[in-house]
Amino acid sequence: xxxLTSKIxxxxxxxxxxxxxxxxxxxxxxxxxxxxxxxxxxxxxxQAKLSxxxxxxxxxxxxxxxxxxxxxIVISKITAVQAGLSLTTRDLESHxxxxxxxxxxxxxxxxxNRANIDLNLKTATAIDLAGRDIxxxxxxxxxxxxxxxxxxxxxxxxxxxxAQDGIQLRAKARVTVRANIExxxxxxxxxxxxxxxxEGIVTTIGSAITYKSVLENPDDISKxxxxxxxxxxxxxxxxxxxIADVDVGENVGAQLQAAQAEADMRRAKAEAExxxxxxxxxxxxxxxxxxxxxxxxxxxxxxxFRKGNIGVMDYYRMKNIMADTEMRDSIAKPKKKE
Numbered sequence: 001x002x003x004l005t006s007k008i009x010x011x012x013x014x015x016x017x018x019x020x021x022x023x024x025x026x027x028x029x030x031x032x033x034x035x036x037x038x039x040x041x042x043x044x045x046x047q048a049k050l051s052x053x054x055x056x057x058x059x060x061x062x063x064x065x066x067x068x069x070x071x072x073i074v075i076s077k078i079t080a081v082q083a084g085l086s087l088t089t090r091d092l093e094s095h096x097x098x099x100x101x102x103x104x105x106x107x108x109x110x111x112x113n114r115a116n117i118d119l120n121l122k123t124a125t126a127i128d129l130a131g132r133d134i135x136x137x138x139x140x141x142x143x144x145x146x147x148x149x150x151x152x153x154x155x156x157x158x159x160x161x162x163a164q165d166g167i168q169l170r171a172k173a174r175v176t177v178r179a180n181i182e183x184x185x186x187x188x189x190x191x192x193x194x195x196x197x198x199e200g201i202v203t204t205i206g207s208a209i210t211y212k213s214v215l216e217n218p219d220d221i222s223k224x225x226x227x228x229x230x231x232x233x234x235x236x237x238x239x240x241x242x243i244a245d246v247d248v249g250e251n252v253g254a255q256l257q258a259a260q261a262e263a264d265m266r267r268a269k270a271e272a273e274x275x276x277x278x279x280x281x282x283x284x285x286x287x288x289x290x291x292x293x294x295x296x297x298x299x300x301x302x303x304x305f306r307k308g309n310i311g312v313m314d315y316y317r318m319k320n321i322m323a324d325t326e327m328r329d330s331i332a333k334p335k336k337k338e
Contacts, residue, residue, distance in 0.1 A: 044074045051078040059089050068096055076106045083110040091121060100128045108134040112181075115142045119181055127184050137235070140179035144239055147190055149173040149197045158247070159198045161205035166253015169205050169214055171221065172244040173197055177236035187235030197241060200225035211248065218243040 048055035055074055063070045073092050080087045087106070096102050105124045112119035117138065127134045149172070150156045158170035175197055180187065204224045208214045214221070222241045231238040304310040 044070060048074050048078060051081060053077045053081045055089055063093060066093075066097070068093055072096065072102055076102045079103075080106050080109070083113065085109055085113065087121060095125050095128075098125075098129060100125055104128065104133070104135050108138045111135065111138045111142070117141060117181060123181070123185075127181075130185055132184060132235075134184075137179040137181060137184050140177070140236075141181060144176050144178045147175045147177060147193060149175055149194045149201075151191075151194055158245075159201045160249060161202040162252045163205055163208045163211040163214060165210045166251060166256070167211035168249030168252045169211055170247045170249050171201050171205070171218075172246075173201060173221075173225075174242045174244050176239040176242070177231070178239055180235055180237050183233075184235045188233055189235065192234055193230065193236055193238070196228075196230040197225055200228055200230060215246060215248070218246050 045055065045057055045060060053074070055077060060070050060074075063073060073089060073096060076092055077087060077089060085106075087109075092102050092106075095105065105121075105128050108124055108128075109119060109121065111117075112124075115138070119138065124134050127137065150159055158172055160168060160170050162168050175193060177190075177193060201221055204221045205211075205214055221243050225241050226238065301310070301315070305315075
């Protein structure tokens, strides 16, 4: 600053005059900065002033220094004031700094106010910061939403279940739900509703004695599922469950019986093969015993000759009898075809 004043007054200038000139320069710079800020925020300030939204010039400068989108805050506050809501600039700015969606929260508050839904700023900002779409929740609370069960985007188009008579049924359901603002924080999402309704459909069809009773009264599924209070702990309230379609699938019972019969047949074949192998092994053992005993006959004959228990004529007579027996056996056997 002193070098600047020295250049203005010269090296031999009066120090008092130099200080005065420096103050004048600072004042001019301050005025220029103020004019630039005024030009930057004048339109927003005037727009808020004419809309009776109390946004001060100092607040606009503070938001600019804190890197807050001033236009978003001002437009959101103007929208709230025009709708009859009392929101402060500090509340909107704090939610913006918390990385919340300020316009979405304001629109949700306006929609809730128009629909006479009890929703305050604290609850709305908490729901928004939790990652839920608060505006969609309010709209769903006013205009109920229809959910397909199962969700076709997950790759399945029907809920399959088997009745007690073994016939498979394929069902589709449409669930009408309404958002419950009070349970939106910490409440389960649509996936839980779809899973619970699907479980209820499977249980109801599985408990049916015959598939015909389900086809005759498909509303029994809706009544049974509704009576279980499936919306407990969720962010929604189930208004109705409508069975859109029920188709007859495969005869699962017959398939299971056929598979069981096939398995029993294979087990019986295995048991028979085991018994056959044991019989063959037993036969081989008996044949070995016969051969072993036949090998002892010559030794017994020789021992009988030595001890005089059998004579030569007796031996030849026995050989003749054996020869006659072999001849009769050969005659009795049928001739082989050439």
